[in-house]
Amino acid sequence: MRRSKYGQPTIYDVAALAGMSITTVSRVLNMPEQVTEATRVKVQSVIDQLGFVPRADARARALRGTHRIGVITPFFTAPSFVQRLRGIDTALAETKYELVIYTVDSLNKLQGYLGSLPLVANLDGLIIVSLPFDEIAARRLAKHGPETVTIEYCDSNFSSIMIDDVAGGRLAAEYLVAHGHIQCAFIGDLHPPNYAIRPGYSRLIGFRQGLAEANLPLPDEYICSSNYLQEPTQQAARQLLLLPHPPTAIFAAADIQAIIVLRVAHELGLKVPGDLAIIGFDNLDMADYVNLTTVSQPLDDSGHIAAELLLSRLNDPTRPVQHVNLPLTVVERGTV
Numbered sequence: 001m002r003r004s005k006y007g008q009p010t011i012y013d014v015a016a017l018a019g020m021s022i023t024t025v026s027r028v029l030n031m032p033e034q035v036t037e038a039t040r041v042k043v044q045s046v047i048d049q050l051g052f053v054p055r056a057d058a059r060a061r062a063l064r065g066t067h068r069i070g071v072i073t074p075f076f077t078a079p080s081f082v083q084r085l086r087g088i089d090t091a092l093a094e095t096k097y098e099l100v101i102y103t104v105d106s107l108n109k110l111q112g113y114l115g116s117l118p119l120v121a122n123l124d125g126l127i128i129v130s131l132p133f134d135e136i137a138a139r140r141l142a143k144h145g146p147e148t149v150t151i152e153y154c155d156s157n158f159s160s161i162m163i164d165d166v167a168g169g170r171l172a173a174e175y176l177v178a179h180g181h182i183q184c185a186f187i188g189d190l191h192p193p194n195y196a197i198r199p200g201y202s203r204l205i206g207f208r209q210g211l212a213e214a215n216l217p218l219p220d221e222y223i224c225s226s227n228y229l230q231e232p233t234q235q236a237a238r239q240l241l242l243l244p245h246p247p248t249a250i251f252a253a254a255d256i257q258a259i260i261v262l263r264v265a266h267e268l269g270l271k272v273p274g275d276l277a278i279i280g281f282d283n284l285d286m287a288d289y290v291n292l293t294t295v296s297q298p299l300d301d302s303g304h305i306a307a308e309l310l311l312s313r314l315n316d317p318t319r320p321v322q323h324v325n326l327p328l329t330v331v332e333r334g335t336v
Helices: 011-018 022-030 037-050 055-062 079-092 107-120 135-144 165-178 199-213 230-241 255-267 285-289 299-315
Strands: 068-074 098-104 125-129 147-151 159-162 184-188 223-225 249-252 277-282 293-296 323-325 329-331
Touching (some): 068 079, 068 107, 079 098, 079 299, 147 299, 165 199, 165 249, 165 293, 223 230
Parallel strands (some): 277 293
Antiparallel strands (some): 293 329
16 A cells, blocks of 8 residues: 555555545545445545545645635525524624535435545534534544534534424423414424434424323324425315314424415415414514514524634634523414
8 A cells, every 4th residue: 555755544545445446535535425325435434444634634734724614504595594504604704714505415415524524625614504413423523623513413522502392392382272272283394304303303292292281182183294395385284274173273393384384274264363373483584574473493593603602612622512502482473
């Protein structure tokens, strides 16, 4: 195997031990989405085994910094993620750092980023939004950097921004019960992509708990799983509202879904809140526009605080890791 004059493992060592070409190893490092999962896993395993660090990255580490902050995020165009990114951008606006966004739409792409960015991206910091990762990825980030903060996912190695989704679901139930509703239904994404977290499921758990505390059932027919797209959510809303005994209230686990439910209710000639109450979750900008009652989480603040935590660690790496839990509140408007 070819070794550098400093005795450090080279890309030739990685290729030889993995039994692959230099081109393939380079592609795993720089364009991981263009290789198969098996190839990526094998090459990254060898990289970890050898402790390989690309020469370009080693040079970058020797410099004072690249002035680049990366954000790995799914569902890039979803309103909740746009508001989080807005918070991050606001925090970085008056700093020297450039924001670089990496979008995720598959598990292979996520794992590729987590494997390659610590080695070749030349980032000073990284914010991972609403995406889970395993111990191997955590160790790689902790060992090679960059400094990392997570949003909606907690790992003891990194500072994080969290909300209590179960408590949020319970808040929604308690609010509906307090307004006299005993036939309450749920719409949310219970089967998200395999690369994403599952807040909808946690919100359902809390919603069920809140109803149970009031001695109210949540029948299976009152639970609908739907992603955030318009057509599936419309179908879920119609399924609930056309039941022989439809619910008098619906908790939608995301505002974007609650707004779709509101539209379907109007199309069916239902008065909101007279015939049907609707409560969402998020408190998006558009929730105020449509007068939607919702469980509010501080979306902009979550991005802003994450960026501030990251900047504080970049300025002083000895600062302790922090886990920040943001409060949830019900914002009362006109749909309950």
